[in-house]
Structures are given as structure tokens and as C-alpha cells.
Amino acid sequence: MKEIKGLLKTHPAVFSVGRDYQIMVPVKEKCIMWVEVDGVRYYDSSNGINRSETPVHRMMLPMAVLDKAKKYTLGYRKIINRKPYFPELEDEVCVDYGFRPIESENINIYHISDTHNLIKSPVEAGKYFDNKGEALDLLVLNGDIPDHSGTVENFDTVYEIVSRLTQGGIPTVFSRGNHDLRGLCAEAFADYTPSDKGASYYTLRVGPIWAILLDCGEDKPDTNAEYGGTIDCHSFRLAQTDFLKKVIENAKDEYEADGVKYKLVISHVPFSHKLEPPFDIEPEIYTEWCKLLGESVKPDLMISGHLHRCFTAMPGSGFDTYGQPCPVIVGSTLIRPNKEKDIDEGFVGCALTLEKKSAKVVFNKNDGTISGEEAISL
Ligand SMILES: [Fe+2]
Known part of the structure; x- marks a missing residue:
């Protein structure tokens, strides 16, 4: 594996959000950071100020720029003393990375969720395509990657997995899981992970794939004793119904845009299925999401985790409670x-x-065994 240099804790993660990439990387010490592509620098800045007081840096740039250049340079300067006048910084350190956008006819995606802080075996399983002599084109991390958001260090799990499987060189899609809503750092989750101006739900384009990320939030009613009154997910889900309607109004720039070949729904919780109490929440909202998706978006696939099981389910199957819009x-x-x-x-x-x-x-296990294999017509 390529060496991880200097202040970087891992290789950068190139997250796909909207029509941009958010290149994110955790650091060991305070520094300012940028990404350079074709001589243009994209700094991690906030209202004109290069950020240094953060454990995770984020550089945003248009997807089309990096897809064309196929390489970027990550640069940083360590802070010596960020005093108000004449702050002192060390010299620049630069690390070059190659990047491979999705351009192949067949697209190899690896999906990981519910690792609950573990890294070793999910990474071993994620090397499935490598082990076959094929290239991985897109990594999907679909929630509950750390066990909870109790400490900033928990987010290192996300970056370790992305680093070991992509080495900064291919795109990754990231969605939030229910355990991610728990702990002191949960309210600032968007500071440490990709987001659309703070929102954990958004659409994205990556090559010929259009995807919509929906975030069910917690998995029990907001009043459940486990949350102690700290959760307000009902209104959060209602906001996503409005978001979904706006996406449909804007279909021409979304799933009907030029070049879209595949339409995916990515959601940690497979919301088209009613779970046992106390997890049987929001039947009206989830039915409406399924209806809006099924009637207008017509997705090809929905990809979920959460249940700690591996299977596929077709519309109309026993798993389909709320009107599944596509195979899950x-x-x-x-x-x-x-x-x-x-x-x-x-x-x-x-x-x-x-x-x-x-x-x-x-469905492959980290030890190389295959527990299931099937083909779905789209
Ligand atoms: Fe979950």
C-alpha cells in the first residue's frame, strides 16, 4: 500500500456529494490544507480563512475537474503558532495522488455498512474485486461504520476503511446510520463526514450513476427511553419528504440528466420494510417515500444495511411492506x-x-467464502 505521509492519519477519502467531490482526511496535528488540480488550489477554508482548528479537513472541488485531470496533489502546512498577526507555519508538504473516475462499461461497487468500529475483516471482504484481478470503481459506506459518535476518534474508522480500500484514488459514497446519531459528536457529524451544506441527505452523480441518499435517522420513536429526549428525527424525515418532492420537480437536472444510466437509492435503513416493534416507525412517511420514488424516480436498486443480514428482495415479496419502488x-x-x-x-x-x-x-465473507450470488434485471 502507498505510504501515508507526514501529518496525514490516512490517505484522503474522495467523497461524492452533489456534483462535487469532497476530499477529506483526518490529521495528526494542526495544519492548513488544500488540494491542487491543474494548477488551481482548492483550500479547506471557511469564509475566506484557511482552517487549521479541525481534526478532519475537507476540500471541495467540481467533480468534472478531477474526473478530467485524473490526479491531484494534497498539500498542507503545519501550524507553528497561529497568532493574530504574522502567524508562523512550516513549509509546504505535498503528496501526489492518482484518481480513477468511473469510466468503465461494467461498474464494480463494494458495499460496507454496520462495521461498528471494526476495520480488519470489512477491509478484507472489501478487497473482493482486487482478489479477482478486477478494479474496484466505487466504494459505498452505508452507515454505522463507527459504533457511535461518542468521540472524534471514532470517525477514524471511516477514514481507515476508505484509505485501505481506495488509497485516495477512487470515489466513495457515504451515508449515515442510526448508531451515528448517538454520542457527544453526533450533533457535529457533518463536520467530520461528507455532507451537503450540513445535510446528511442529498443526491449525487458519479460517472453514469445518479443516487439519492435518504437518511432515516434513528430506528425507534423519538420518545424512546434510550434517547433520553435528545432526538428529533420525525421532523427530520418530514423535511426529506419535501426534499424528495423538490428532486422530482427538478428531474431534468437530477435523474433525467444527460449521461444517467443507473439510478440508486442509498439508505442505511431499508425503509420499505416494516420492522418489529419498537422499530415499526413512520409507516406514513416511508409509504410516501416509496410512492414518490416508485412513481417518479423509478430507481433501479435500493442499497441498504442495518439488519446485519445479506439478501435481495423484489417488489411484492414478503419483505415489501410499504410499496417497494425497486429491488432492494x-x-x-x-x-x-x-x-x-x-x-x-x-x-x-x-x-x-x-x-x-x-x-x-x-455476498462475500472476508475469508473468501461466498454466501450468496444472484443477478437482478434492471
Ligand atoms: Fe443500523
Whole structure:
């Protein structure tokens, strides 16, 4: 693996958000940071000020710029003393990275969710395409990657997994899971992860893929004792109904835009399915989301995690409670007996290949065994 240099804790993650990339990287010490492409620098700045007081840097640039250049230079200067006048910084350090946008006919995607802070076995499983001698084109991290948001260091799990599987060189899609809403850093989650101006739900384009991220938030009613009154997800979900309607109004620039070949729904919780109490929340909202998606967006696939199981479900199947708008893939199983923290006994993720009008789905365990394989017509 390429060496991780200097103040970087990991290789950068190139997250896809909207029509931009957000290149994010956690650092060991305070520094200002930028990404340079074709002689143009894109700084991590806030209202004109280069940021240094952050454990995770974020540089934003148009997707088209990096897709064309296929390489970028990450640069930083360590802070010695950021005094109000004549602040002192060390000299520049620059690290070059290659980048491969999605341009292949067949698109290899690896889906990981619910790793709950574990890294080793999810990364081993995520090397599925590498081990076959094929290239991974897109990584999807679909929620509950850290076990909770209790400390800033928990977010390192996200960056470790992305770093080891992409080495800063391919795009990643990231969505939030219900456990991510828990702990002291949950309210500032968007500071440490990709977001659309702070929102954890948005649409994105990556190559010929258009995707909509929907965020169900917590998995029980806001009044559940486990939350102690700290959760307001009902209004958050209602806001996403409005968001979905606006996306549909703007279809020509969204899923009907030039070059869109695949339409994906990415949601940690497979919201088209009613779970057992107390998880049987929001039947009206989830039914409306399914209806809006099914009648207007007509997605090809929905990709979810949350259930710690791996399977596919077609519309009209026993899994379809609220009017599934498309086939659903639930694709990750963490094998952790007795819920003991830090015991990693294996992970099953989902390798997904989009090829013309079909999706090849493989559920593979980190030890190389295949637990399921099927093809879905799109
Ligand atoms: Fe979950």
C-alpha cells in the first residue's frame, strides 16, 4: 500500500456529494490544507480563512475537474503558532495522488455498512474485486461504520476503511446510520463526514450513476427511553419528504440528466420494510417515500444495511411492506458473537457489478467464502 505521509492519519477519502467531490482526511496535528488540480488550489477554508482548528479537513472541488485531470496533489502546512498577526507555519508538504473516475462499461461497487468500529475483516471482504484481478470503481459506506459518535476518534474508522480500500484514488459514497446519531459528536457529524451544506441527505452523480441518499435517522420513536429526549428525527424525515418532492420537480437536472444510466437509492435503513416493534416507525412517511420514488424516480436498486443480514428482495415479496419502488439489496453482516466490542470474527459485504441492464450481486465473507450470488434485471 502507498505510504501515508507526514501529518496525514490516512490517505484522503474522495467523497461524492452533489456534483462535487469532497476530499477529506483526518490529521495528526494542526495544519492548513488544500488540494491542487491543474494548477488551481482548492483550500479547506471557511469564509475566506484557511482552517487549521479541525481534526478532519475537507476540500471541495467540481467533480468534472478531477474526473478530467485524473490526479491531484494534497498539500498542507503545519501550524507553528497561529497568532493574530504574522502567524508562523512550516513549509509546504505535498503528496501526489492518482484518481480513477468511473469510466468503465461494467461498474464494480463494494458495499460496507454496520462495521461498528471494526476495520480488519470489512477491509478484507472489501478487497473482493482486487482478489479477482478486477478494479474496484466505487466504494459505498452505508452507515454505522463507527459504533457511535461518542468521540472524534471514532470517525477514524471511516477514514481507515476508505484509505485501505481506495488509497485516495477512487470515489466513495457515504451515508449515515442510526448508531451515528448517538454520542457527544453526533450533533457535529457533518463536520467530520461528507455532507451537503450540513445535510446528511442529498443526491449525487458519479460517472453514469445518479443516487439519492435518504437518511432515516434513528430506528425507534423519538420518545424512546434510550434517547433520553435528545432526538428529533420525525421532523427530520418530514423535511426529506419535501426534499424528495423538490428532486422530482427538478428531474431534468437530477435523474433525467444527460449521461444517467443507473439510478440508486442509498439508505442505511431499508425503509420499505416494516420492522418489529419498537422499530415499526413512520409507516406514513416511508409509504410516501416509496410512492414518490416508485412513481417518479423509478430507481433501479435500493442499497441498504442495518439488519446485519445479506439478501435481495423484489417488489411484492414478503419483505415489501410499504410499496417497494425497486429491488432492494441488504448487504452486510458483521459476525461479532455476544456483541463483545473489538472481537472481529468476520464480515460479509456486498460486491455489486452494474453491467448494462443487470446487476450482479455477490455476498462475500472476508475469508473468501461466498454466501450468496444472484443477478437482478434492471
Ligand atoms: Fe443500523
